[in-house]
Amino acid sequence: MVTMDKKSFKKAYVNKFLEMHGIELKEGTNQQKYEALGSLVRDYVTRTWLRTNKKYNKTGEKQVYYFSMEFLLGRLLGDALLNIGIRDICKEGLAELNIDLQELENLEEDQGLGNGGLGRLAACFLDSMASLNIPGHGCGIRYKYGFFEQKIIDGKQVEVSDDWLRHGNVWERRNSNKAEIVRFGGDIKVEERNGRLTFVHVNYAPVLAVPYDTPIVGYKNGIANTLRLWSAEAVSNEFDFSSFSRGDFLKAIEYKNSVESISQVLYPEDSFYEGKILRLKQQYFFVSAGIQSIIRHFKKHGGNIFELDDKISIHINDTHPTLAIPELMRILLDEEGLAWEDAWRITEKTISYTNHTILAEALEKWPIDMFKSLLPRIYMIIEEINRRYCEELWSKFPGQENKISRMAIIGNGQIRMAPLAIVGSHSINGVAKLHTEILKKKEMSDFYYLYPNKFNNKTNGITHRRWLLKSNPKLTQLLCETIGDGFIKHPLDLQNFENHLNDTSVLDRLAKIKFENKQKLAKIIFQNQNISVDPKSIFDVQVKRIHAYKRQTMNCLRIMDLYNKLIDNPNLDIHPRTFIFAGKAAPGYYLAKNTIELINNVADKINNDSRVNDKIKVVFMENYRVSLAEDIIPGTDVSEQISTTTKEASGTSNMKFMMNGAITVATLDGANIEIKDEVGDDNIIIFGLNADEVLNYYRNGGYSALEMYNNDLRIKNVLNDLINGKYHNDRDRFKSIYENLITYNDEFFVLKDFDSYLKAQDKIDKLYRNKREWQKMCGVNIAHSGIFSSDRTIEQYATGIWGSEVLYKNL
Numbered sequence: 001m002v003t004m005d006k007k008s009f010k011k012a013y014v015n016k017f018l019e020m021h022g023i024e025l026k027e028g029t030n031q032q033k034y035e036a037l038g039s040l041v042r043d044y045v046t047r048t049w050l051r052t053n054k055k056y057n058k059t060g061e062k063q064v065y066y067f068s069m070e071f072l073l074g075r076l077l078g079d080a081l082l083n084i085g086i087r088d089i090c091k092e093g094l095a096e097l098n099i100d101l102q103e104l105e106n107l108e109e110d111q112g113l114g115n116g117g118l119g120r121l122a123a124c125f126l127d128s129m130a131s132l133n134i135p136g137h138g139c140g141i142r143y144k145y146g147f148f149e150q151k152i153i154d155g156k157q158v159e160v161s162d163d164w165l166r167h168g169n170v171w172e173r174r175n176s177n178k179a180e181i182v183r184f185g186g187d188i189k190v191e192e193r194n195g196r197l198t199f200v201h202v203n204y205a206p207v208l209a210v211p212y213d214t215p216i217v218g219y220k221n222g223i224a225n226t227l228r229l230w231s232a233e234a235v236s237n238e239f240d241f242s243s244f245s246r247g248d249f250l251k252a253i254e255y256k257n258s259v260e261s262i263s264q265v266l267y268p269e270d271s272f273y274e275g276k277i278l279r280l281k282q283q284y285f286f287v288s289a290g291i292q293s294i295i296r297h298f299k300k301h302g303g304n305i306f307e308l309d310d311k312i313s314i315h316i317n318d319t320h321p322t323l324a325i326p327e328l329m330r331i332l333l334d335e336e337g338l339a340w341e342d343a344w345r346i347t348e349k350t351i352s353y354t355n356h357t358i359l360a361e362a363l364e365k366w367p368i369d370m371f372k373s374l375l376p377r378i379y380m381i382i383e384e385i386n387r388r389y390c391e392e393l394w395s396k397f398p399g400q401e402n403k404i405s406r407m408a409i410i411g412n413g414q415i416r417m418a419p420l421a422i423v424g425s426h427s428i429n430g431v432a433k434l435h436t437e438i439l440k441k442k443e444m445s446d447f448y449y450l451y452p453n454k455f456n457n458k459t460n461g462i463t464h465r466r467w468l469l470k471s472n473p474k475l476t477q478l479l480c481e482t483i484g485d486g487f488i489k490h491p492l493d494l495q496n497f498e499n500h501l502n503d504t505s506v507l508d509r510l511a512k513i514k515f516e517n518k519q520k521l522a523k524i525i526f527q528n529q530n531i532s533v534d535p536k537s538i539f540d541v542q543v544k545r546i547h548a549y550k551r552q553t554m555n556c557l558r559i560m561d562l563y564n565k566l567i568d569n570p571n572l573d574i575h576p577r578t579f580i581f582a583g584k585a586a587p588g589y590y591l592a593k594n595t596i597e598l599i600n601n602v603a604d605k606i607n608n609d610s611r612v613n614d615k616i617k618v619v620f621m622e623n624y625r626v627s628l629a630e631d632i633i634p635g636t637d638v639s640e641q642i643s644t645t646t647k648e649a650s651g652t653s654n655m656k657f658m659m660n661g662a663i664t665v666a667t668l669d670g671a672n673i674e675i676k677d678e679v680g681d682d683n684i685i686i687f688g689l690n691a692d693e694v695l696n697y698y699r700n701g702g703y704s705a706l707e708m709y710n711n712d713l714r715i716k717n718v719l720n721d722l723i724n725g726k727y728h729n730d731r732d733r734f735k736s737i738y739e740n741l742i743t744y745n746d747e748f749f750v751l752k753d754f755d756s757y758l759k760a761q762d763k764i765d766k767l768y769r770n771k772r773e774w775q776k777m778c779g780v781n782i783a784h785s786g787i788f789s790s791d792r793t794i795e796q797y798a799t800g801i802w803g804s805e806v807l808y809k810n811l
């Protein structure tokens with residue numbers, strides 16, 4: 001926490017600006033003003049950062065390292081100001097200099113090094129670890145290009161590369177002196193030295209891993225942890241132009257390009273595995289660099305390698321960083337000279353793993369041939385892990401060959417990352433109760449039987465500092481006035497807000513705040529999409545990755561159905577609604593891109609039909625990302641969480657919405673179930689098949705989409721509208737969606753849940769008309785959102801998984 005007054009802040013800022021830009025403040029551009037502010041705040045944070053690192057080195061407390069391919073941080077300035085506690089004086093001070101803080105904040109590029117929920121979770125966890133005084137750091141890749149920028153052109157998604165570093169990045173510090181070498185390819189020479197087999201890696205291609213460190217500041221507690229992102233560079237003595245002949249010169253260029261490609265770009269697939277060698281290189285690259293630097297730092301400060309698991313926890317976010325297991329083994333065996341049994345015990349106790357999805361298409365597996373030639377020593381270690389593990393399996397399940405080959409790490413010419421992650425960690429957690437139950441009973445039941453004590457649940461969470469304090473200052477103000485500011489440190493205290501929900505003046509204010517947030521969102525919609533929407537209408541929002549299982553299609557079909565009804569009956573009595581969508585599709589995911597195009601064409605048709613315009617509007621907002629989510633969520637009335645039950649492991653936007661007083665329309669999937677348990681049946685609208693029904697259909701069949709089509713005229717009509725030219729001159733345009741539902745029998749039960757979904761929406765319409773009841777429902781949702789703070793989640797990780805005395809003490 002930084003203490004200062006407005007006057008000294010203003011003086012420091014004016015000086016900083018002059019020093020950086022060599023001109024007077026009033027002559028500067030907003031970009032220059034942003035850079036000066038960022039730089040000043042970075043300076044403040046740097047002192048805290050230094051102190052924190054000194055403290056960690058002195059106390060020797062247990063350090064947690066959160067390994068993730070993705071960190072979806074969004075913008076950092078606003079959060080840093082909030083957490084160091086100078087947001088208000090900064091805002092006021094700048095205002096006196098005729099500068100609008102929000103305008104400067106908006107100039108910061110989102111740090112978009114992630115695809116969606118998984119990457120955003122990692123970012124929320126960093127914020128919570130720092131705020132709870134937990135020494136917890138991130139480790140990942142500094143992609144030169146983050147998640148692509150989405151443009152909508154003629155209704156279609158067009159991907160533009162995300163050159164997020166073009167104006168520089170004030171938050172990061174390049175630490176060349178802490179670079180590591182990561183080795184690819186080559187051969188392993190086995191030699192006997194002093195009676196012990198040693199493995200020498202020769203003829204490899206070295207890659208220099210250079211860390212860029214970003215401070216992660218805790219909320220007013222004087223702590224700044226580190227997010228370390230690795231960048232791949234050519235090893236300089238391998239790239240000395242003068243020493244190369246022509247042929248070597250070209251080779252050298254090739255080497256440099258192939259090295260730099262490793263941290264060039266984030267793969268834009270969410271919950272989808274692509275067996276590309278570059279992806280494998282990315283995974284080993286950051287994992288190897290990360291573990292080497294952790295061990296180097298640990299030893300430098302006098303750590304005893306046999307106590308590694310007492311002093312260090314390494315958490316892997318999904319299977320993407322699973323090579324941390326054989327990489328740690330490699331270092332303990334080959335570099336530290338430990339015996340296999342010791343190395344294995346330490347590795348297993350150090351590493352823990354979170355599973356994020358049960359979707360089969362997301363399971364990572366690598367062809368042996370590709371793996372072996374890229375990572376020969378790591379392959380040998382995995383073979384040995386597998387050999388010993390299969391021995392254990394044979395003794396536990398004698399004669400059960402099928403089961404054993406199903407559970408093996410290596411099989412069918414492939415290396416399977418999930419079994420490796422399970423075998424090599426002491427903890428495996430799912431991300432919501434239902435998800436963990438499905439892992440235990442179904443998806444990973446063989447493993448659960450083998451290692452029942454490893455499995456546990458940690459329901460996801462979101463940082464209320466970004467998703468409430470920062471993004472919804474007006475609601476935060478109301479909460480502070482009614483229940484005090486205790487909830488900021490103890491989010492469960494939000495419950496006290498429920499005591500104020502019989503006070504009509506509080507409800508009036510709640511309604512007024514929502515309305516103002518909707519006005520603000522309406523303005524942004526007009527600026528970005530040139531569509532005017534009425535803030536008095538219900539803002540009905542579905543924003544998330546576009547994916548068949550998330551069922552944006554179902555949402556769109558019900559809008560098409562409502563449109564039909566309004567045309568048939570112009571007097572249909574509904575409260576006006578604005579349907580808002582946003583989200584990116586993976587560039588190679590045709591069906592998802594087709595869905596975006598459908599939504600945009602439906603929007604065009606409806607928004608230009610004066611017969612219905614005072615009742616409904618449809619908006620697809622371009623380029624969904626963290627900063628846009630912060631604009632949309634506080635201005636939302638209805639949160640659409642409508643995935644096919646069993647498919648959404650947890651969801652986290654569902655939590656952000658309830659915390660901002662939206663009412664959820666939901667299937668009993670992921671964390672929606674836990675939201676329902678918190679707010680009660682009367683404060684959430686549930687619809688659709690339950691998990692048992694869905695699992696039963698998948699197991700035993702018996703569902704016919706065609707039957708739904710033939711027996712429900714509403715379904716028949718909207719499906720025919722997909723292919724009769726109503727929404728596009730080219731009748732084949734949305735055929736893939738039609739065929740997916742009819743020809744391929746609707747894998748995600750869109751038609752099966754349709755009727756129940758429409759009824760849920762009718763219920764919303766009725767509830768919204770009763771203003772007082774609606775406001776109370778919003779209030780109950782806010783009051784019960786505290787448990788979904790990632791502070792609660794991180795406390796559970798710290799005590800239940802990373803456990804050490806120091807981590808307990810810090811809580």
Ligand SMILES: *Cc1c(COP(=O)(O)O)cnc(C)c1O
Pocket residue numbers: 115116117120543544545624625626629650651652653654656
């Ligand atoms: C929270 C968040 C997500 C996750 O949304 P879900 O609806 O839980 O899938 C994805 N992208 C961004 C930008 C987010 O802020």
